[in-house]
Amino acid sequence: MSAISIGLLGFGTVGKGVYETISKHQGRLQAIFGREVKVSAILVKNVSKHSLPDGEVLLTDNFQEIIELPKLDVVIDAIVGREPGYTYLRQAISRGCHVITANKEMFAFHGRELARLAKHNNVSLGFEATVGGGIPIIQTIKQLLNANKIERIEGILNGTSNFILTSMREENLTFEEALKIAQEKGYAEADPKNDIEGYDAFYKAVVLSELVFGKSPSQETSVREGITGITIEQIRVAASLGLKFKHVASIQKEQETISCTVKPVLTGEAHPLYRVEGVQNAVSIDADIVGNISLQGPGAGMFPTASAIVEDLIHIGKADFPAVFEEGKSEETVLEQPVWVILGDADQAELPEGFETISKVSKDAFIVKASFEAVSLLAPDLKAYQVLGYYAPAAEENKQVQPV
């Protein structure tokens, strides 16, 4: 059988991630599709900037060369901006190609029209990557919507602004200082407006609104407000109340009106978004039968986003998936020695061999590293509990031992 032929638009962070994932996990894909899955052509703006490992792949700045390929099954949109993405995907759908997009700005504006066209042409339209990067938000919402009516969604949909707010609070930085670090780490663009003014989160909220309620939010009742006004003093006052600033997108329906707001709000400890820190994204979904469900994970980045796109790819033409892959050998996992808190009279305690003491915390608690076997040999008056999420700080920093 001939290979599944993919046209990839864009070869930046997302495009490269998709290309590498498809090459690296060719075995899995072939097991699922029963044939090779191949990127046949890549579209970029500036061909001379790029070089490709595989000489057989067409690299071009001319979309016509791609859309006119003799065989083209799927077009993946990983470029930026409303145009030319929309025009290209319309051409692809008209030709009968399945399409997948990561381009939220384009999809927020033209998603409904593309969905109509795709349905009319009997091709699939994947957009998992447009919201929440690698978190399967779209799929989960579709699944919930089978039985439930969704009443409200609240989400931290932009990792850059969440990173800035987190750094300001944790490291006691000004907005400008935190933004600079975000730029140095590659989380924020040179022009950060899209993220810090809430445009990016708003596009994603529009995609969710269309998915959940079948229409876009009303202009009158919607708000898009950035985080540039938040000061470190305000963050301190909020902290004294046990509250944290979060840049939250919320989408809800009242009567027939959909409202979408993206703005800085204060969250309390029991709110599902309170604990979401750094570049993480999360959504909290209120549904009528099931109640509240929340999902958290990496909201952007090369491989998380590629994972979402490849999941969409696999949906194509497949009604049902094998739950488990039949694959070759699995890689061996090297496990770190686990960390334990030992409770009991530590002063008297004789720790058997194989224990590495990290710190003695009090007269009845030690923190140690030890194998499961060593722990099983402890005296019965000592209780050992494994610690998950433990981070041993670098010795020279001489900080207090801190769990993270």
Add this chain to the structure above:
Amino acid sequence: MSAISIGLLGFGTVGKGVYETISKHQGRLQAIFGREVKVSAILVKNVSKHSLPDGEVLLTDNFQEIIELPKLDVVIDAIVGREPGYTYLRQAISRGCHVITANKEMFAFHGRELARLAKHNNVSLGFEATVGGGIPIIQTIKQLLNANKIERIEGILNGTSNFILTSMREENLTFEEALKIAQEKGYAEADPKNDIEGYDAFYKAVVLSELVFGKSPSQETSVREGITGITIEQIRVAASLGLKFKHVASIQKEQETISCTVKPVLTGEAHPLYRVEGVQNAVSIDADIVGNISLQGPGAGMFPTASAIVEDLIHIGKADFPAVFEEGKSEETVLEQPVWVILGDADQAELPEGFETISKVSKDAFIVKASFEAVSLLAPDLKAYQVLGYYAPAAEENKQVQPV
């Protein structure tokens, strides 16, 4: 077209939830299936205990009467124990019925054989409700597995034991006191062994192991340990280290061996399960391409569990679902007046009409209730931030205003 005919096994918490959900949301189901969805018969142990609103439904203690119904499309298992559930579902599959189960103990032991039979008979087998109640864990894992290899799952899979640990820590209770409250609230059975000794969580972990790795955990490397040994003193020592006890199930593969452990562990602040409190369940999934994703929600209860079962029901015979329901009128949502923190020189501040002051916290912070409109009329030197997850404590308790 004739109705879809369902045989419901069990009419306890879950069975009643399913029955009510199917009745109440008949409109949605008909929109999806294009025909009526009807519970034709209900199996119980003790017929005289029950009365049914709908006289047309057969209520029986004899499964043969159900399996011999002239029309039977789906059998839903909401009874307890390995048998007779297994035998009944085998009979149902052999007759060509689709089957759905919430019965984790049965499914942990016989899931693989039922999957084989279902495949052979070309019927669906739904088991979303066996793990994590209303949280779509099974579906999310299936989805992730399309593109990813899952390396490890950690979860709080039993709400009762998590409720006990949370109450001990938050209310300073002994294990026995916390257990008694759990029983009074209906979270724990009269015989709580299944929950507090980790059997229930272990069954769920076995289901996840089969789903993710295609086999059951190895007896030698697996551990099931309860929380009965945890004392309030230990919880205090852990708290002084910034750690919380959680009863965690973890499933992981090393070389060809699957290990599953259910035991009390200590979690640090950055661990995805640290913040999961009360009867909530959650899973944290590590996958090779996407990284870490976590899901949280109600792990049990009448309607969350029913929601999972109805989602499985809708999967049956449907390859693709409409993302959005075309439904009649939506119910009107009555929104509570939002809560705000007002920052600025509060002493000098003149709050316009329509503000209800909840508390004045410091010289530059108020907590108030006010409409969006009222807030928009504030003087420009005052900044108002909406508070999500706020709980105003009862006045007579005279506690500090506390966000929850």
